[in-house]
Amino acid sequence: MKHTPLFFIPILLLSLFITACDQKEEISTGSLEIVFKGTFGNEPLYMFGRSYDYRGDAAVKWQLFQFFLSDLELLGSGNAVKPHMLSAIESVSFGDIQSEEEALEGYALRFNDIETGTYSGLQFGLGVAPELNATQPSDYTPSEPLAQVSSYWEAASSYIYTKIEGNADLDNDGQFGEDEEKLTYHLGASELFQKRTLPVTIDIRENSTTSIVVNVDLLKALENTAEGTFIDFRQTPRDHHKNPDVYNFVITQLRESAISIGN
Amino acid sequence: MSAVLSACNAGDPGSGRLSDIPYESEPYPLREPDRFVRMEIPADNQLTVAGVALGKQLFFDPLLSADSTVSCSSCHLPGRAFTDGQILSRGVAGHRSLRNSPSLLNVGYQTEGLFWDGRVNDLEELIVHPVQDTNEMAGDWTELTTKLRDHPEYPLLFRKAFGIDTVAAIDQELTVRAIAQYLRTLVSGNSRYDRYKAGEVILTASEDRGRRIFFDIEDGVPTSECGHCHVEPLFSGLEYFNNGLDEVYDPKNFPDAGKGGISGRVGEMGSFRTPSLRNVALTAPYMHDGRFATLEEVMDHYVSGGKYSENVHPNVRRLDFSERDKADLIAFLQTLTESEFLKESN
Numbered sequence: 001m002k003h004t005p006l007f008f009i010p011i012l013l014l015s016l017f018i019t020a021c022d023q024k025e026e027i028s029t030g031s032l033e034i035v036f037k038g039t040f041g042n043e044p045l046y047m048f049g050r051s052y053d054y055r056g057d058a059a060v061k062w063q064l065f066q067f068f069l070s071d072l073e074l075l076g077s078g079n080a081v082k083p084h085m086l087s088a089i090e091s092v093s094f095g096d097i098q099s100e101e102e103a104l105e106g107y108a109l110r111f112n113d114i115e116t117g118t119y120s121g122l123q124f125g126l127g128v129a130p131e132l133n134a135t136q137p138s139d140y141t142p143s144e145p146l147a148q149v150s151s152y153w154e155a156a157s158s159y160i161y162t163k164i165e166g167n168a169d170l171d172n173d174g175q176f177g178e179d180e181e182k183l184t185y186h187l188g189a190s191e192l193f194q195k196r197t198l199p200v201t202i203d204i205r206e207n208s209t210t211s212i213v214v215n216v217d218l219l220k221a222l223e224n225t226a227e228g229t230f231i232d233f234r235q236t237p238r239d240h241h242k243n244p245d246v247y248n249f250v251i252t253q254l255r256e257s258a259i260s261i262g263n
Numbered sequence: 264m265s266a267v268l269s270a271c272n273a274g275d276p277g278s279g280r281l282s283d284i285p286y287e288s289e290p291y292p293l294r295e296p297d298r299f300v301r302m303e304i305p306a307d308n309q310l311t312v313a314g315v316a317l318g319k320q321l322f323f324d325p326l327l328s329a330d331s332t333v334s335c336s337s338c339h340l341p342g343r344a345f346t347d348g349q350i351l352s353r354g355v356a357g358h359r360s361l362r363n364s365p366s367l368l369n370v371g372y373q374t375e376g377l378f379w380d381g382r383v384n385d386l387e388e389l390i391v392h393p394v395q396d397t398n399e400m401a402g403d404w405t406e407l408t409t410k411l412r413d414h415p416e417y418p419l420l421f422r423k424a425f426g427i428d429t430v431a432a433i434d435q436e437l438t439v440r441a442i443a444q445y446l447r448t449l450v451s452g453n454s455r456y457d458r459y460k461a462g463e464v465i466l467t468a469s470e471d472r473g474r475r476i477f478f479d480i481e482d483g484v485p486t487s488e489c490g491h492c493h494v495e496p497l498f499s500g501l502e503y504f505n506n507g508l509d510e511v512y513d514p515k516n517f518p519d520a521g522k523g524g525i526s527g528r529v530g531e532m533g534s535f536r537t538p539s540l541r542n543v544a545l546t547a548p549y550m551h552d553g554r555f556a557t558l559e560e561v562m563d564h565y566v567s568g569g570k571y572s573e574n575v576h577p578n579v580r581r582l583d584f585s586e587r588d589k590a591d592l593i594a595f596l597q598t599l600t601e602s603e604f605l606k607e608s609n
Contacts, residue, residue: 048573063574138300142301143303154478155480179580240491
């Protein structure tokens with residue numbers, strides 16, 4: 001009997017070790033809501049019901065504006081707060097925003113279980129990151145963003161990074177979408193994928209939801225006022241990622257100029 | 264003596280008790296093409312062999328209509344890719360449906376609403392409508408339930424499919440679940456074109472040129488814009504568009520508001536679900552109102568650029584097509600027919 005305690009010592013130590021390993025550090029978390037608000041210049045952007053002036057010599061009624069964001073990440077602050085990956089892929093679509101009220105409400109994405117702290121920015125890649133762009137809709141369940149067959153180009157083995165569709169009035173006759181007034185830009189390919197960082201202080205507080213607004217100005221995706229360059233609806237009313245002058249311009253403008261932190 | 268009577272009653276539909284009849288829960292082996300996004304099947308209505316068999320029997324049974332003259336299959340004939348060849352379908356007492364009968368092939372993959380206008384979200388909900396629609400089967404679910412409970416065969420089939428203990432458990436919910444199970448088995452993904460994609464067959468020169476036109480693949484053939492809405496592998500992006508069928512200057516004036524009639528949204532007036540082009544050679548006449556009798560007429564519509572209204576989808580625009588271009592495109596569309604599957608369904 002006197003050997004019994006010695007026999008139990010290794011078991012006791014092992015069980016203590018296992019118990020210690022099992023005890024996860026309690027991490028306080030909160031949530032983040034990113035509200036994407038579309039505009040066309042200074043006007044709230046919504047589909048179908050409203051015409052927007054374009055460069056003073058055309059008007060357009062939009063039908064669809066959507067894009068993918070990859071590697072959506074909160075940037076950390078020094079050593080205190082580590083970066084937090086929010087999502088590998090999200091689809092932002094203004095297609096169902098069809099009134100001014102809905103435009104002001106915006107398109108919201110919500111993320112939970114984020115470690116509390118003060119983050120220093122939001123980083124994302126415009127489009128579908130190359131490793132995800134090598135997948136196809138059948139790799140996903142229907143509710144996942146990349147299961148959208150209408151956003152996948154099977155012939156090019158690529159997702160469509162952005163879709164911009166609408167009907168224009170180019171001859172000022174009050175009718176939208178007559179011949180050569182139909183606008184479709186379906187753009188994107190892996191070589192155009194790049195990341196963008198938006199510096200912004202984001203406080204994630206325990207058991208509460210922080211909300212930030214991201215403005216998306218479709219007009220800035222189509223024109224660069226500083227350089228005087230723009231998409232000429234009369235010259236190129238459509239592009240299905242065949243014209244580099246169009247797809248390079250729009251993807252770059254969308255990534256670098258159109259998306260900004262709002263109020 | 265009482266034990267003998269009890270044993271007899273336990274499996275006797277006439278007594279209302281079904282508990283001695285075996286419940287058959289064997290899963291149905293659904294064969295899904297690799298290229299398809301997996302079908303979402305409700306957790307509470309997983310496919311079983313017995314459930315699918317019951318659903319198939321119900322689908323073909325005119326008992327579901329008010330006067331037992333019209334079944335689901337009256338308007339969805341397997342040999343016509345589950346359409347009926349009519350401009351508008353004939354329902355009970357000679358009534359006509361309000362829209363053209365859509366194909367049910369691959370209906371289990373339609374995740375963005377069902378019917379031409381997207382009014383319901385799942386198959387179980389869809390099946391309720393035609394049974395009670397006065398222009399179609401004109402039935403009454405309460406009366407139908409009574410007919411099924413009193414039927415000499417159905418109580419046994421419901422027991423096998425769902426494990427119900429009594430005849431009284433047969434109801435609308437189980438009936439639509441069974442039919443939904445059958446509809447989810449109507450998978451079409453092995454056409455000549457699919458076999459081409461798999462490297463098993465070679466398309467003819469005309470079919471291949473049509474393929475290149477359809478998908479706007481390269482220069483040297485005209486652009487058709489077809490593949491933007493009729494997206495692979497279902498040949499439908501499952502979206503809703505106004506494809507320029509009617510000239511309308513005020514969105515309130517569409518002869519059929521389509522999705523806009525359900526949502527009330529101006530931009531969706533005159534919009535209809537993009538139908539799949541799989542088996543399209545078998546599904547004439549075409550469009551939600553069956554206005555085009557042939558694929559050639561459909562082609563002429565799209566080549567014309569459609570009629571004016573503000574919300575016509577911008578991909579519907581005038582095309583520069585020759586007669587050869589049209590013929591090649593139709594040759595390609597005919598490669599989407601899956602005749603072997605249709606024979607099996609019959």
